[in-house]
Amino acid sequence: MACVAWAAPAADFVLRLVGRRRRRLAEAGSPGALTAVAATTVLGTRISALGRQPLAEALLALSALLWPVLLLVVRHWRRRMPGAVFLCCVATQGLAVLAATLAAAERTAWLAHAALVLFWLGLVLYGLALARFDPRQVLEGAGDHWIAGGALAISALAGATLLIAGDSGLYLWDDDDRGVLRTVTVALLVLDLAWYVVLLAAEVTRPRRGYDLRRWSTVFPMGMTATLSVATAVGVPWLR
Template identity: 50%
Template sequence: MATGALSIGCGLLGAGLSSGVFLVLGCLIWAMLAAAFCLRLRYEGERWWREAATPPALTSVAATAVLGTRFALLGWTGVAVALLCLAVVAWVPLLARVLRHRGRKVPGAAYLVCVSTQALAVLIASVALDAGAAWLAWPAAGLVALGLALYAVTLERFDARELRHGKGDHWVACSALAITALAVSRLADAAAPAGPLHWATGAHDALRIAGFVLLGLALAAYAVLVCCEIRWPRPRYDVRRWSTVNPMAMTALATIAWSVTAGVGWLRTLGGVLLWVALLAWAVTGVAAVRRGGRPAGPPRVD
């Protein structure tokens, strides 16, 4: 998911070669994880079914949607629609199962119920823009509303101690805000004078206001989480650190997207800086993962 977000961000900044490299890497990682997913379903069905009730299962939906968005931005509508269908088919049962098994206090990974929903909204809105299909903006808007509701429910149950003791997935709270801002950006583009919803002038203005508020909240959450990392350092590698890299990349991507949507130059500069930070985090985490053979430092928390 982080690799796909970096590909989109590089593409928006005009770094076509880097974007292509990250897209290829993202596709390879997606294919390997999809194969592992199928093998586990075939040979470890009981374990697969148990893990399907935990929020990390929704990463498969979000990652598929992020890749689909990159293909939609490239104009590969057929591939984007195929990935959209696959993501929706997985999202419906997984979301229902995760929501049925959520606890009273949840870790940061629980925000994946929002991230996966908003990732679908981003992909649907991107397909709508690419194909000029105005009707697709309505299900995208519905998913944005649902994602916000899921964020509110998760926030009420979030264990604030994760800010001090979390192993990396507490950053997903920031990712949920950033990807929501990105989804609203796509809807604002659809309602712009040149978009398929060009007649929805009032909606365009309202979406711009909502998007800036959400982007501001995402950047504020990013700053708070950085302060928490400084106050309570967590230098050891844990597989959940990938849940830190993705929010960094997604916040950069949302910032760059809004610089385009709103025509604000300094947001593009800020987004570029954040993208470099995300790239550095991606590289450091990747090296640490290779050194540990991809094994987590401890058992993942799934409550």
């Protein structure tokens, strides 16, 4: 089902690109276009967990090709952006998760090191996005403001996946480096949970009734938190 859900919009994008090339290229320059990278990495991570590493590697390659092109949306950033601005972090951390997952599965050190670089880059992009995020969106946003928390969730998941890769028999970093990574991962998880409190309180204070396509972003952070997986990796018993 996930493969069908991914393939359908991918095919639609290709068909529209052929028929309405100018319009689709314009859409590719929007923050929402980065969902293509994020969706591909999520699918690749799941496929890797099923043991189909060659297919997961192909999806990693596709994501890596799309990522630098779509990340050009950073050039169009302005002040007071909606929550979609955090998708640059989500796409980058999605790549980190998939690369770290494959590194652990195939005992490939260079993939883990590449994932670590992407992990730190994703955090930098989060900081830049936060500086351009419109705080009023917390009370007025139509749903995509929840990506602010979801980006932290997938960042924590990326950190946890890197910790798992380090325990897979590869020598990737020393104990001090592992300690830093573990501390940052726990901090990201705590900040993510704090965001949930703020966002939920805002939803109760200012209910936003009615359907809006951007409401998918409200579900996204919950799925990305993956508390059990993160807790197992970083050793936080009270989260299990």
